[in-house]
Amino acid sequence: MQSHAPIIALALAAGSLLTTPALAQSEPTRGVFVAQIGDGSSATITQQNSDSLARVVQNGNDNQTDLAQTGSAPHRAQIAQDGDGNVATARQDGDGSADLALLQQGNGNSALIFQRETAAAGATGAQIVQSGNGNSISLTQDGSDNTATLNQVGDANSMSAAQLGSNNSLQWSQNGDGLADLQITQQGGANMQVTQSNTGGAQFLPPPGGGG
Numbered sequence: 394m395q396s397h398a399p400i401i402a403l404a405l406a407a408g409s410l411l412t413t414p415a416l417a418q419s420e421p422t423r424g425v426f427v428a429q430i431g432d433g434s435s436a437t438i439t440q441q442n443s444d445s446l447a448r449v450v451q452n453g454n455d456n457q458t459d460l461a462q463t464g465s466a467p468h469r470a471q472i473a474q475d476g477d478g479n480v481a482t483a484r485q486d487g488d489g490s491a492d493l494a495l496l497q498q499g500n501g502n503s504a505l506i507f508q509r510e511t512a513a514a515g516a517t518g519a520q521i522v523q524s525g526n527g528n529s530i531s532l533t534q535d536g537s538d539n540t541a542t543l544n545q546v547g548d549a550n551s552m553s554a555a556q557l558g559s560n561n562s563l564q565w566s567q568n569g570d571g572l573a574d575l576q577i578t579q580q581g582g583a584n585m586q587v588t589q590s591n592t593g594g595a596q597f598l599p600p601p602g603g604g605g
Contacts, residue, residue: 424448424469434478438462445469453477456501466490466510476500479527487511487536492518502527511536515559522546528571533557539581556580563587 424446427436434456438447441464448471449458455478462468466489472481479501485491491508502523510517515538521530522544530543530552539556540563547569553576554563560582567573567589575587 428452440464440468447471449473451475456480458482460484462486462491466516468492470494472496474498479503481505483507485509489514490516492516493520495519495521497523499525500527503529504531506530506532507535508533509535510538519543528552530554534561552576554578 423444425438425440427449429436429451431453434451434454436449436451436457437459438449440447440462445462446469447460447462451458451474453476456474457478457480458472458474459482460470460472461484462470463486466487468485468491470483470485470493473496474481476499479497481495481497481504483493483506485493485508487510489510489512491510493506493508495504497504504521504523506519506521508517508519517534517537517539519532519534520542523530524546526548528545528548528550530545532541532543533555534541534557536558539559539561541554541556542564543552543554544566545552545568548571550567550571551573552565552567554565555578556563558581561579561584563577563579563585565585565587569591572589572591577585579585
């Protein structure tokens with residue numbers, strides 16, 4: 394029998410990425426829970442209600458996950474993909490919350506995340522880690538608190554982030570190989586820290602005085 398220990402560890406790792414403060418709304422208490430081990434993979438989740446928690450763990454082979462949570466908060470998604478095809482595409486809508494944690498470990502990678510919280514006490518928040526191989530992140534956050542922590546470790550890299558309106562905070566870290574042009578847009582509040590490191594050593598961009 395195949396051990397479930399790796400998939401449990403992966404789920405815990407994805408959950409630990411979410412360190413944003415407690416939401417003004419109540420935490421979601423029910424939702425969708427998916428665990429897939431090996432081979433074709435794929436998981437499509439669409440929820441539209443005020444209790445839309447989703448946890449997806451995919452361990453090996455072709456992966457994918459396409460999550461869409463629209464409607465009226467509190468959204469919360471935790472996605473972990475370990476090895477092979479990867480992908481993940483999210484989307485989460487308003488009014489309020491829209492937290493997302495994504496962990497991709499090795500091989501194809503790629504993530505396209507859109508979040509729109511637009512107030513009702515606010516929150517937003519994305520924490521994304523890609524560790525090794527294809528990499529690629531494109532994040533757009535549209536309106537209100539907007540916080541993001543993006544981390545790529547090794548191989549092809551490529552990352553862009555747009556935070557449109559309100560307070561905005563971005564931590565961007567890339568370590569090794571392809572890296573990327575700094576494709577960052579902040580409108581409204583502007584606070585960012587960018588680290589890129591390769592054989593030439595680390596480069597730091599301190600928080601700017603105004604929006605990009």
